[in-house]
Amino acid sequence: MTEQSSFSRRAFFTTAAVAIGATAIGIAGSSSASAASVSDGVSSLKDGRVRVDPSKIAGLQFVGGSVNVGKVDGKIVGLIRTKASKYRALSLRCTHGNSIVSWQDNVWVCREHGCTYSASGKVRQGPAKKKLKSVKIKTSGKFLVVGKKPTTIA
Numbered sequence: 001m002t003e004q005s006s007f008s009r010r011a012f013f014t015t016a017a018v019a020i021g022a023t024a025i026g027i028a029g030s031s032s033a034s035a036a037s038v039s040d041g042v043s044s045l046k047d048g049r050v051r052v053d054p055s056k057i058a059g060l061q062f063v064g065g066s067v068n069v070g071k072v073d074g075k076i077v078g079l080i081r082t083k084a085s086k087y088r089a090l091s092l093r094c095t096h097g098n099s100i101v102s103w104q105d106n107v108w109v110c111r112e113h114g115c116t117y118s119a120s121g122k123v124r125q126g127p128a129k130k131k132l133k134s135v136k137i138k139t140s141g142k143f144l145v146v147g148k149k150p151t152t153i154a
């Protein structure tokens with residue numbers, strides 16, 4: 001097994017494990033208004049955003065690692081570590097159709113028709129023509145807060 005295939009398998013399983021946990025939050029969140037823990041590293045906030053503790057997520061322990069944090073602002077969102085202390089959040093919805101992309105061999109891949117996107121979401125191979133949508137992310141202490149803060153109407 002090559003180092004790269006080992007990386008891809010690790011990234012896939014990490015993404016899958018957190019995605020399963022994120023699905024559970026939808027169920028747990030419907031019965032409680034308080035923040036519901038998805039795993040040790042990902043939790044939902046009351047305002048719909050997601051708080052991530054990268055130090056507790058295996059897939060974010062290395063540059064190039066990723067994790068699916070579940071739904072944020074109605075979008076399925078992936079988080080990728082691009083540098084030692086830099087992260088990027090993207091909608092995982094393929095811009096060609098409705099499929100969800102996954103991180104494999106250093107690109108976002110859509111299995112539906114085979115398009116690929118770079119880590120930043122730019123189209124590398126069609127048929128998609130538009131890049132993946134960026135999702136707002138900010139650092140708050142040791143946490144990352146993913147999603148746009150809702151505006152309140154007075």
Ligand code: FES
Pocket residue numbers: 094095096097098099110111112113114115126127128
């Ligand atoms: S839906 Fe993703 S490539 Fe067609």
